[in-house]
Amino acid sequence: MNRKLILPLFLVFQLIGLKILSFFPETVERYYSNGFYPPLARISRITLGKIPFSVGDLIYCIAIFFLLRWFWKQRKTWKSQWKSNLLSLLGFVSVFYFFFNLLWAMNYLRVPMYEKLKIEREYTQEELLAFTKLMILKTNSIHSQLVKNDTVKVVLPFNREQIFEKTQNGYDNLAKAFPYLKYEKHSVKPSLLSTPLTYMGFGGYLNPFTNEAQVNNLIPLHNFTTTTGHEMAHQIGIGPESEANFIGYMATIYNDDIYFKYCGYAYALRYCLGNLENFEEGAAEPLLPLIHPGILKNFEETEEFWDSHQTFIDVIFHTFYDNFLKVNQQKDGLEGYSKFVGIMVNYYKNNKL
Template identity: 45%
Template sequence: MTKRTKVLIALSFPLQFILIKILGNYPEFIETYYSNGLYPYVSKLFRIVFGWIPFSIGDIFYTIAGILIIRYIYKNYRLVRKEYKRILLDIYITITVAYFAFHLLWGMNYYRLPLYKSLELDRKYTTEELVNFTERAIAKANSIQYQITQNDTIKVKVPYKSSEIFEKTMNGYENFSAKQPQFEFSHRSLKTSIYSGFLTTMGFSGYINPFTNEAQINGRIPVYKFPVTASHEKAHQIGYSAENEANFIGCMAAFYNDDIYFQYGAYNFMVWHCLKEVHNRDKDEYERLKLTLNSGIQKNYDEVRAFWTSHKNPLKPMFKFTFDQFLKANNQSGGILSYSYVVSLLVNYDKKHTLVP
């Protein structure tokens, strides 16, 4: 690469940044020309190319990138004082290219029209509406838990391998997209991450690789969490970057799945997030509702809590803080708390479509 080319690439970074921030003020434009225009073709192409491979190509790319970075540091650390301008320019160019690729291949979805607008939902809801929805979700979760175990004190165990769960996610998207066509999904590219141990250390259940459009699942999390987690990551693949929206779509894809274990995962997910929000608004109602929950469901919650507690480490808060700042920098003002905003979508979708009878 010539010096002139390097300078031109370097100069493009501020222009990219300004352009993205300007376009971010026009979500209808992003929705029309990127999220429903360019992006579906790009994402589908990557899923076709990489989806059939049983392991994560994205994780391999990250491994190679890590090796190249270490190699670069090894070759250049003695030259920092003499050639610091060249080294800084190399680093700046790498960041510029990665920034461009990230937004072109996936990241512009952070600026699309909010889901509550495209679904024509209210954004606010009352505590009474929340409690009513939570009561009905608990009743349904209790019913499915008992149907599976025939005992309200036994936690649910999913009898599938991860590959079977990944295959079954398609059914939920097929059924959900029959009601809401914008959530149509094709060409599965869903895999267990080879860095599941690292994801556990960071405190994450999964992620999407924005450069290969592969959905990665942490293979170490409790298996009953796989259906909703896998469906959540697939929501990212079809262009819903916001975490609350991916939570909602993932929950709905599990909810509409014909498999009872997926349905249990959806109701378990709903109840967990709704109870947290009830606790924030009315602690007395929270205590009352919590007592109506089958102890088998509570044991599933305890299973997840015990898993993350057993993997506590000093680095986890740093990773969480970094991800929080990443989300805030990408049009999610609530940062990592935006995961919980799914309750608004659930309650208001139920008000319009009677999600839980």
């Protein structure tokens, strides 16, 4: 057998094996998510957490450089040696995909959060409407505690490093209610690639190879807070984006700091309004007069930030990431981000908002 075929064939076996493993979430939960993964992630965070810059971003930059260098060197051989070059490229993808899954991504296959919480996944438009009204009251109440005038937007009195440090408090409080969500050994950093991330349309990401949570350093601070909570959720083995959104939201509202609580509730409210629009165009519009104008100004700040950086690159990378999630057993793709509303609506049927 041609030695160059080994790694591409291994990629095929990986895809088949992971598909089979997806039918056994309890096995993944026991032996990987609660067995192999936690000490591995802990070691990574202990080793790299104190380093002030993102080691993972640096590794990515080096890897991209050598990949582009390889493409440049092979540019004259793509027609004459296309089979050999294609096998080499697939071999690289095979090795990348193996370590991606070994070091983190098998968490995609664990027992879903809704099963752990013993709640349903689905909800009606009427249930969402009622829940959104309660969320408006909650967010308005906290907004009134922070500003004297309801037309004033909330400005956080923290810098980004302080947000990293203070987010730990929310996870500490959350772990008292849900011990399996305990977070230890901080390793959260501003991404060295914040500008590219912005034009790609991403607020942050987890580096699965170094277990560093990377947060886009350019996004508005009220978004920076919830994004930090989201990426830290990925670090403790929460794979699906809907679940990371829910845990990030919970860790934010469990924080002792009222500014964090505001960010968490405002974040959830914005998703609720968006999901109402998904049910029926214009369904959220009658609710807007009920929301303090200052909260809407925070929403506008977020929209203006992303709109000002929207390019064709955003579309390309969102399409790529949408399909990447689907390949990794996340059938909802990017829609999974908003699916956390379903977890939230059903969770609060049995818990006080």
